[in-house]
Amino acid sequence: MKNEALKHVKNALLMLIILGVTFFISIILQDILTVQEHITTVFVFAVFLVSLITDGYLYGILTAFLGVIAVNFAFTFPYFAINFIIPENFISALVMIVISLMTSALTTKLKKWQEIKVEGEREKMRANLLRAVSHDLRTPLTTIYGSSSAIVDSYDSLSDDVKKKMVIGIKEDSQWLIGMVENLLSITRIDGGGVKLIKSPMSLEELADSVILKFKKRYPEINLIIDIPDSVVIIPMDAMLIEQVILNIFENAVYHADGMTHISFRVYLEKENAIFEISDNGCGIEKSRLDRIFDGYFSAEQRSDAKRRNAGIGLSVCSTIINAHGGSISAENLAAGGAVFRFSLSVADGNDIIDYNEENNI
Numbered sequence: 001m002k003n004e005a006l007k008h009v010k011n012a013l014l015m016l017i018i019l020g021v022t023f024f025i026s027i028i029l030q031d032i033l034t035v036q037e038h039i040t041t042v043f044v045f046a047v048f049l050v051s052l053i054t055d056g057y058l059y060g061i062l063t064a065f066l067g068v069i070a071v072n073f074a075f076t077f078p079y080f081a082i083n084f085i086i087p088e089n090f091i092s093a094l095v096m097i098v099i100s101l102m103t104s105a106l107t108t109k110l111k112k113w114q115e116i117k118v119e120g121e122r123e124k125m126r127a128n129l130l131r132a133v134s135h136d137l138r139t140p141l142t143t144i145y146g147s148s149s150a151i152v153d154s155y156d157s158l159s160d161d162v163k164k165k166m167v168i169g170i171k172e173d174s175q176w177l178i179g180m181v182e183n184l185l186s187i188t189r190i191d192g193g194g195v196k197l198i199k200s201p202m203s204l205e206e207l208a209d210s211v212i213l214k215f216k217k218r219y220p221e222i223n224l225i226i227d228i229p230d231s232v233v234i235i236p237m238d239a240m241l242i243e244q245v246i247l248n249i250f251e252n253a254v255y256h257a258d259g260m261t262h263i264s265f266r267v268y269l270e271k272e273n274a275i276f277e278i279s280d281n282g283c284g285i286e287k288s289r290l291d292r293i294f295d296g297y298f299s300a301e302q303r304s305d306a307k308r309r310n311a312g313i314g315l316s317v318c319s320t321i322i323n324a325h326g327g328s329i330s331a332e333n334l335a336a337g338g339a340v341f342r343f344s345l346s347v348a349d350g351n352d353i354i355d356y357n358e359e360n361n362i
Contacts, residue, residue: 014054015059018046018063026075029042036075040071046063047099056108060101064096067096140177143173147169148170179247179314182244199236199237200236200239201234202235204233207239207242208265210239211247211250214243214247223261224265225262225264226265229267238325245318248318249315253339259282260283260338261281262280264277264278264279266278272346272348273345274346275344276343279341280339281336284333293331294318294331315331322343322345326346
């Protein structure tokens with residue numbers, strides 16, 4: 001209800017501004033340039049413009065009505081009097097109303113078509129995500145079930161080393177499944193109807209400490225190089241989701257950057273944005289996959305290697321989260337080898353609560 005009221009206020013303001021500018025231009029045409037015969041054309045254009053940029057038919061028709069009144073009252077003899085007996089005034093009114101109806105009908109159809117197109121793209125994304133998730137979940141679940149069944153059924157006949165390897169495999173696959181579920185929950189949270197993204201001021205140093213601690217628990221053998229500003233940097237964000245973005249990119253390097261010896265995590269300020277830069281010195285990203293790396297879809301053939309499962313799902317979540325925060329995210333290969341991911345977050349003060357569905361048309 002509140003959003004609908006705001007939309008009407010916005011449309012009404014646009015209509016009044018356009019009518020005001022049109023009236024001012026008409027005064028210039030009449031009093032300064034003495035080109036009175038084109039005043040009706042200017043108001044017809046105003047009707048077309050309002051019908052084009054507002055929703056529905058109401059404001060276009062209202063502009064046509066007010067335009068006819070304005071032309072008849074201020075720019076048609078006898079001045080400062082309403083007179084529709086003159087044929088020219090009646091025809092002008094009819095033309096304006098027809099134009100508003102035709103333009104409003106056309107723009108309404110175009111907007112509906114755009115909505116259908118966006119919804120189709122969303123459904124395609126969901127289908128791709130479901131296809132990828134179905135494939136990715138099957139492998140670890142099968143491994144967990146097989147290893148646990150083997151331990152239960154053949155506990156006494158298995159050596160301690162074999163049992164330890166199986167338990168480690170169960171732990172790793174369970175850990176991966178937890179990460180996948182967290183990603184899916186994030187998408188559901190952001191893409192759910194009426195869900196709001198809550199942004200709170202967060203210290204960059206505190207964020208980095210939390211991310212590093214969680215990552216080191218999972219991958220203690222990976223060398224992290226940290227470079228963040230010494231000064232206190234406060235960024236409005238949903239800290240849990242941004243932590244997930246950074247961890248997803250870290251894990252992407254662990255799984256896919258063959259030959260990697262370290263991951264670099266750098267943050268620097270650029271105008272009113274904090275730029276997060278995560279790079280590795282691995283094998284880089286295939287050029288054919290760079291353009292689609294954030295869409296969350298890779299075929300089963302591309303992900304046949306168990307080590308490379310979840311390729312793209314986590315990055316799709318990263319893109320969704322960063323877009324929800326009003327930032328941007330990108331990936332590219334480094335000339336010296338490896339890949340770099342960058343995303344931006346605004347450090348400027350803003351509303352603590354942003355409705356992602358309204359602001360991003362999801």
